[in-house]
Amino acid sequence: MTGAKITHFETHDVRFPTSLSGDGTDAMNTDCDYSSAYITLYTSSSLVGHGMTFTIGRGNEIVCQAIKEVASRLVGRDTEQLFANMGAAWDHLLADPQLRWIGPEKGVIHIATGAVNNALWDMYARARSKPLWKLVVDMSPEELVSATAFRYITDAITREEALAMLKEKEAGKKDREAKVKELGYPAYVTSAGWLGYSDEKVARLTKEAVSAGFNHFKMKVGSNAASDLRRGKIIRSIIDDPQYLPPGSSGHLGPSVEGKNAGPTGAVLMIDANQVWDVPQAIEYVKSLEEIKPWFIEEPTAPDDILGHAAIRSALKPHGIGVATGEHAHNRMIFKQLLQAQAIDVCQIDSCRLAGVSEVLSVLLMAAKFGVPVCPHAGGVGLCEYVIHLSLIDYIAVSGTMERNVLEFVDHLHEHFLYPCSINSRGRYNVPTNAAEGYSIEMHKNSIAEYEWPNGSYWVEAKGTK
């Protein structure tokens, strides 16, 4: 089967001035302008594909430059031939020896590859008039395995093992799809606990989140232990108090929160240090926060330090606190080792730090094999739009479970997307259902025109007022 040819592409360096509001602030990233290195692939037909990767400001133009290098490998290629074997298409994107030298499979070139691979998946889903998650869960186990990046992970999972796992999940797919459409996918809130917010703002946002039906909350920590303890107690005093629950709700106690240090209303608190500590410091600091009963500490130390994470996990285990990481794990081999070393309780994939859907699939399969729940990272522009698709793939086709998973939700910048994610009255993600939305990452043209760096109307005006 032949299809349209990929003819050319466009990139955009889009930056939102989130540093002005304190949104996105944590112990490591204090001054972020949430940014999108955005690409649109065009074809000889009307078919297009949109993709992006996320950065937090300066340097976004470097990623856009790298995207151009990677995307040029697709120009002239037949779309149907690419779609027929997305694993081979992924290998092709990674196979330029000169570009490989500036990775391999890490840093700018890898996140740029993520943007391009995601754009190709978006195009594939649009070509089949399905949202991306539906495209993937409707694949046969053989098709899904052939769409996955397998190089360097077969010591942890072979294609044959993956195929057997997927076949085992085939029978329940329809039921799970119906169930998640009805209930929504479980979510948690980060927006209440950014470090740059005042205590009053944290308290107000926490109350709002509880009344919106959420029962998992994340707070940023790591700049000052006394202040973290104070803010943690403020959050716990609200989430543990039944008076703030939505009308008619009796809380969320049950199997979904067992082992998560839930309070009397079934509320769960997670803490996130964004890599600020050395290993011994991480252990001592987190022990000092035991009173606020976190489920896990996220990114306690350097994201590449697999054995460091394992040491922290084993030291905190007697205190009932787990370890989560992954938003800065730059490829599937890091996840493989985190799993092999028993270094994590929760696997936090990032939709565009990994090199797109094909590499995400390899991590979903490994996490399912090791029995570790996947709770994707989504603190950034466009990430919530992306990750609901990945969690749906995980639940419906791969792990078969969502009961203990929670997907990050950050409530800002969704208005810039044609198909923004949404949350239902139970505090869960709605399932994307629009046949035209692909991977849900298409940005409004006027948002690009306003926020493109440095000549978008917002930035031109901002310079004029300085």
Ligand SMILES: [Mg+2]
């Ligand atoms: Mg984080």
